[in-house]
Amino acid sequence: MNLEKIEAGTKLALTNKKKVPKQRKSQLIVPYLWLLPSLILIVVVIIFPIYELFSISFSKISLSGLKKGFIGWGNFSNVLNDPTFPLVLKNTLVWTVGVVGISTLLSLGIASLLNQEFPGRRLVRSALIIPWAVSLIITSVIWKYILDYNYGVFNLILMKLHIIDENIYWLADPSISFPVMIGVGIFVTIPFTSFVILSGLQAIPADLYESASVDGANRWSKFVHITLPLLRQPLTISTVLNTIYVFNSFPIIWSMTKGDPVNQTDTIITYLYKLAFMSQKMGEAAAVSVISFLLLLVFSILYVTIALRREQ
Secondary structure, eight states, rough: OOHHHHHHHHHHHHHHHHHHHHHHHHHHHHHHHHHHHHHHIIIIIIIIIHHHHHHHTEEEEEEEEOOOEEOOOHHHHHHHHTTTTHHHHHHHHHHHHHHHHHHHHHHHHHHHHHHHTTTTTTHHHHHTHHHHHHHHHHHHHHHHHTTTTOHHHHHHHHHHSSSSSSOOOOSSHHHHHHHHHHHHHHHHHHHHHHHHHHHHTSSSHHHHHHHHHHTTHHHHHIIIIIIIITTTTHHHHHHHHHHHHHHOOOOHHHHHHTOOSSSTTTHHHHHHHHHHTSSSSSSHHHOOOOOOOOHHHHHHHHHHHHHHHHHO
16 A cells, blocks of 8 residues: 555656746746736837938938948948038037036926925916926917017017027027027927936935034035935936937927028938938938937937946
8 A cells, every 4th residue: 555655656756857847947937928018019119210220320221211221331421431420410509508517406306395385386386387287389389489580479479588699590690590590509409308306306304404504414415415416316307308308309409490591500310311201211311210310329428337337
């Protein structure tokens, strides 16, 4: 009897050993089945378009948009030899740094103010999000009419205040129109950066500020030694996302100046649009897209890496 029980136990143990690997295999496969729709979506929406973009940038494209063969670095060479391209790169750098940098600095103050208790705080917070919620095209067109030479309200206000003696062509002179567009970009960007920073401020424990006050720290010391270090993650997120958004911003510049006069206010995104849909140079437009993609990729990797190292 004992031998029979031992043999039965041995057979049961061997059977269970065979079943365990099968169960583990099924457990390993199930998560991938749940992820499969997302993976397919990523391949279709992200990976395949990037592959097509690189493929087009190294191909000769007909006016009808058909590939006519591999031409290597020809499209990139044409873009880099274009005398307009250095100006476009400079404008893009000034535009991106100006909008992202100034809006982040202003948002630090605005978020700090909105983090305080005062009457009507909810109303102010709700009003702040309006410029971000409204379509960029609508905002840009409104500002274009506000700055119009003949019937713009901005010239009228300045005339009434005796600041200017005659109307100013705000959108005709690049030395004026480009800073004006940067101002509009800051206006529509501040809500996003303010709310990201505000969420970071609300996550900082009040006990830290109370302990610092007991130790005799003033407001500036609290801001430098408590607020800024604990805002590193929100600032990293807002800076990276904001840089991508601003770098690729099309509606403001196109609605207000269309990059004129003579490409003086063009950025990479408007220059790319003109190459693709006005000059019908799809290959060169794809090359510009690849360059802008690589610039943003390198910036994002470097910035996030530096920010994470500082945090560690």
